[in-house]
Amino acid sequence: MSSSDKAPAYLGLGSVLAVSVCTLWLAAVGHLDLYINPRYDLFTVVLAIVAVPASAAGLVVVARGHGHSHGDDEDGHGRTHEPDHEHGDGGHPHESDHEHGDSAQARGHRAPARSRASARRATRTVLGAAAALVTVGITVAMLVLPPTTLSARTAQQRSVDSPTLSNASGMQDVALLGSAGVDTSQYGVKDWAALVRQTTDTSALVGKSVELTGFVVPGRGDAFTLTRFVISCCAVDAQPVGLGVVTGDGSGAGGSGSDVPDSGQWVRVTGKLAANPDPSADARIVVRAAKVQDIEQPADPYEY
Incomplete structure (x- = not known):
C-alpha cells in the first residue's frame, strides 16, 4: 500500500x-x-x-x-x-x-x-x-491565538431574552423570596431570569435589590439586556440568558440611548427589580439601574 x-x-x-x-x-x-x-x-x-x-x-x-x-x-x-x-x-x-x-x-x-x-x-x-x-x-x-468567548452577536442570533429562557433553572421558588431567610445575594443572571419567567405573579420580585455582572446586548432607547451564556455541556450548546435593564428615566422605549454601554461591553449593574415599562416585552420584570459600571471580562464568563 x-x-x-x-x-x-x-x-x-x-x-x-x-x-x-x-x-x-x-x-x-x-x-x-x-x-x-x-x-x-x-x-x-x-x-x-x-x-x-x-x-x-x-x-x-x-x-x-x-x-x-x-x-x-x-x-x-x-x-x-x-x-x-x-x-x-x-x-x-x-x-x-x-x-x-x-x-x-x-x-x-x-x-x-x-x-x-x-x-x-x-x-x-x-x-x-x-x-x-x-x-x-x-x-x-x-x-x-488567545481563546475568545461567545459574543453579543452570538447572543442575539440565539434569541437572548426570549421566552425559551424559562429552560434555565432558578435556585429558589419565587414564593420563597418574601421570606426573610432567603439569601439572594449569590443569584446570577441565570437565576433571576429563570425566576422572572417561571412565575405568573411577579409582585414578590418587585423591589428586590440586585448586583449582577454580564455583557451588554443593546435594546431600544435607554434599555439593554444584561446577558450571560449558560453552558450545559460545551460552548456549542451555550444558551444566552438575560435580564432587561433600563437606565435614564426608565422608560425603556425612548431617549437617545446615551446611557447604554457599547454592545458586548461587560458591566456590573446595581439596582432594583421593577415592573417592565414596556408592555410589549415578553419579560414583565426588569432591573431599574442605579449604577452601571464598565468592567473587564471576568476570568469565568459563563454560568452553569
Whole structure:
C-alpha cells in the first residue's frame, strides 16, 4: 500500500493527537472552561492523556507498515505479474497470432485501469494534504491565538431574552423570596431570569435589590439586556440568558440611548427589580439601574 493509500489513517490519528494535545494545553493554562462545563474537566483531561500515547503509537504502527502490503496485480517491487507469452520451453516463440492478439488486448485494458488508479491515488493525496493543513492550522491557532468567548452577536442570533429562557433553572421558588431567610445575594443572571419567567405573579420580585455582572446586548432607547451564556455541556450548546435593564428615566422605549454601554461591553449593574415599562416585552420584570459600571471580562464568563 502506498503512502497516499494510508493518508486517511495518518490524518485520523494525527487529528486525534492534535486535539488531545490542544485539550491538555487548554487545561494547563486554565482555559478549558471556556469550551466545556467544568464538571467535565477531569473526564476530558483523562481521555486526552490516554489518547496522546495511543494515537502516537498508531502513527508509528502505520508508518512501519509502509511498503509491506501490495496490490492484487503487483509484486513488492511495483512490477506487474504477467504470464510469459513470448516463449515456451527452451525460450522459443510458440504462441499463435490469436494468443498474441489476446495479450495485446489485455495490456490495452490494463493501461486505462492503471491511469484510473493513479488518478485516485493523486486525488487521495491532495485531499489528505488539504485536510492535514487544516488540522495543523487549527492546532497552531489554538496554541498561539488567545481563546475568545461567545459574543453579543452570538447572543442575539440565539434569541437572548426570549421566552425559551424559562429552560434555565432558578435556585429558589419565587414564593420563597418574601421570606426573610432567603439569601439572594449569590443569584446570577441565570437565576433571576429563570425566576422572572417561571412565575405568573411577579409582585414578590418587585423591589428586590440586585448586583449582577454580564455583557451588554443593546435594546431600544435607554434599555439593554444584561446577558450571560449558560453552558450545559460545551460552548456549542451555550444558551444566552438575560435580564432587561433600563437606565435614564426608565422608560425603556425612548431617549437617545446615551446611557447604554457599547454592545458586548461587560458591566456590573446595581439596582432594583421593577415592573417592565414596556408592555410589549415578553419579560414583565426588569432591573431599574442605579449604577452601571464598565468592567473587564471576568476570568469565568459563563454560568452553569
